[in-house]
Amino acid sequence: MELHRLRYLLAIVDEGSVTEAARRLQVAQSGVSSQLAKLERELGVAIFRRVGRGVVLTEEGRALVPAVRNAVHAVDAVTASAADLRGLVTGSLTVGTVANLIWPPLFEAIGELHSRHPGIDLHLTEATSHALLTAVRRGEADVAIATWAEKEPSDLNRHLVVDDPLVAVVSATHPWAARSTIKPVELTGMDVISLEQGTGSRDALDAMMRRAALSIVPRWEVAGPSFVKELAGRGLGVAIVSETTASTWGLSCIPLADDEARSRLGIVWRQEPSAAARAFLIQLRGRADDPSQRRLELGSVPGTRRGRR
Numbered sequence: 001m002e003l004h005r006l007r008y009l010l011a012i013v014d015e016g017s018v019t020e021a022a023r024r025l026q027v028a029q030s031g032v033s034s035q036l037a038k039l040e041r042e043l044g045v046a047i048f049r050r051v052g053r054g055v056v057l058t059e060e061g062r063a064l065v066p067a068v069r070n071a072v073h074a075v076d077a078v079t080a081s082a083a084d085l086r087g088l089v090t091g092s093l094t095v096g097t098v099a100n101l102i103w104p105p106l107f108e109a110i111g112e113l114h115s116r117h118p119g120i121d122l123h124l125t126e127a128t129s130h131a132l133l134t135a136v137r138r139g140e141a142d143v144a145i146a147t148w149a150e151k152e153p154s155d156l157n158r159h160l161v162v163d164d165p166l167v168a169v170v171s172a173t174h175p176w177a178a179r180s181t182i183k184p185v186e187l188t189g190m191d192v193i194s195l196e197q198g199t200g201s202r203d204a205l206d207a208m209m210r211r212a213a214l215s216i217v218p219r220w221e222v223a224g225p226s227f228v229k230e231l232a233g234r235g236l237g238v239a240i241v242s243e244t245t246a247s248t249w250g251l252s253c254i255p256l257a258d259d260e261a262r263s264r265l266g267i268v269w270r271q272e273p274s275a276a277a278r279a280f281l282i283q284l285r286g287r288a289d290d291p292s293q294r295r296l297e298l299g300s301v302p303g304t305r306r307g308r309r
Contacts, residue, residue: 003075005039006068008032009047013065014140017054069139077274093276094123096132096144098199098265100224105287106145112283120276128198136268142277143269143284147200149262150207159267161288162244166204166261167253169232169239169246176238177252184212184258191219191237193228200263205240208261 011021012032022029040047047061057065076091093113097106113120125141133153135141145161152158168182176182187209195202209215220231225241229249232239239246242263246253267284269277 001042002035002039003072005035005042006072008035009039009068010065010072012036012048012055013057019053073139091119091274091276092121092123093143093274093280094125094135094141095280096125096127096135096141096146098129098132098145098147099126101145103145105284108287109280109283113280116283117276117279120279122276122280128196129200129203130198133268136270139270142274143267143280145265146268147203147263147265149200149203149264150260152264153268155271156268157271157273158269159285159288160264161267162242162265164242164244164263164265165259166201166208166240166256166263167243167246168256169228169241169249169251169253171233171235171251174235174238174252176254179254181257182238182254184208184214184256184261187238187240188214188216192216193220193222193231193237193239194218195225195228195241196221196223200265201241201245204242204261204263208256208258211258211260 008021008025008027011025012018015021015024018032018036019029022032025032036047043064045060045064046058047064048055049058079091095110110122110124113122125135127135129146129148132141132144132146133148133156136144136156146153168176168187170176192205194205197203197206219237220227222228222231225245228239228241229246229251231237233249233251239251240256243253267281267288269281273281
């Protein structure tokens with residue numbers, strides 16, 4: 001069984017299409033399709049079926065992927081161990097981060113890793129925190145910068161960077177602008193602006209409402225903080241985000257009457273990190289622990305899901 005065929009298979013799974021997998025692998029699309037067909041003949045099962053312009057795994061394909069991923073990781077581990085013996089750090093490294101995170105230590109660590117270990121093939125991806133944590137658990141990502149609310153990801157190694165309270169954010173002309181605190185029950189009668197599900201602040205908001213035996217459906221559920229800021233700044237509702245996210249917006253930030261309403265951001269990685277992941281973590285964690293580097297922002301995201309009643 002050819003190892004590169006297994007790598008092609010995983011690339012298609014991760015990218016969702018043969019075209020995107022070929023682009024990532026820098027291989028002709030016909031070459032990827034040909035190798036996939038040969039792998040399916042060799043295994044005697046259909047791994048994918050076409051849906052529109054993409055592909056989805058068959059039932060047999062879903063059963064095979066974990067074993068394929070383990071096999072590729074095992075081969076990579078052998079290669080990495082041999083490189084360690086030669087005093088080199090090589091291999092593939094996938095780092096995930098919440099979308100549009102502006103945090104200098106992350107990019108400084110990437111730059112230093114590239115300078116020290118040019119043999120590492122590093123990939124950077126963006127997603128919601130839920131997707132990132134799932135990717136690390138499945139072995140699809142090695143390290144991630146993600147957020148969580150009530151329950152920390154205890155099944156993963158983790159390093160807390162920011163432990164942030166939620167705040168209500170309103171415009172200067174909003175009736176709540178001069179308030180000193182907001183109770184969760186008061187949000188039930190307001191047009192609430194929040195980030196989409198799967199983000200740390202949204203998880204923390206939902207958890208706060210559950211603790212109060214309440215529920216809300218946000219009037220505005222958006223993909224990025226820039227939209228939260230623009231909507232709240234125009235008086236279109238009450239935004240609920242982390243204090244750090246809103247700290248530079250110039251809007252009124254009001255504490256919530258629930259000390260447990262917090263969004264936490266940290267570094268997570270697999271229980272047995274590769275040599276490349278260990279090298280990256282050395283660079284990243286050292287910078288994350290520097291108090292002068294704790295400043296982070298979430299930049300603009302060009303998209304919104306919708307306004308909802």
